[in-house]
Amino acid sequence: MLLVVSGASCVGKTTARLHARHLLGETYETAELSTLGPIPAAPTVAWRQERVEVAVRRAIALEAEDRHLLLAGDPIPVGEALAAPSADRIDIAGCLLDLSDEAHLARLARRGEPSPANQAFAAWLRAHAHDPGHLPEAVTTDAWPEMRWDRWVGRTPGPEWATTVIDTSSLGPAEAGEAVADWCRRAVAGIAPVFRAGWFAR
Incomplete structure (x- = not known):
């Protein structure tokens, strides 16, 4: 299974992964795009999406060993993972790390990052987690040509479009890692929402 944790800047994605990997054991491999190959001087949306396909293929390879990729x-919005060319060959679960606006602004300020664009993207991710029809051009503009947007663009909200949301506003790094590790286990067990391979054709 491919387990995708998404979220805007400063929500704690990398930190949660680093804590979660010690709790998950050898059955899980963990990665972010920078661990899957070199990052170009000026990363583009198309580059990110092409690298997501690399992650999907890695997850497929791990599945043959009864292992999973976090x-x-x-x-990376869950829609990008689902639109990767090879994504129809593997189960994918999506988890959004979210924050209250107040907590997000505080974290952005500590890191010195511009807040309007980051907060707008956080709002889009929040909507995308429940509604595939919400402004898909946020990820389809300047996209990698191989992406299969037809799998979900144009869909309306429904039970087949489900993402787990974890509010990290009041969570410390270790607590966020525990929450992500717990989500991974629940997804693999079929308790948390999962997009099964080929879900879009059903």
């Missing part, structure tokens, strides 16, 4: 650390 991808966390980058702003």
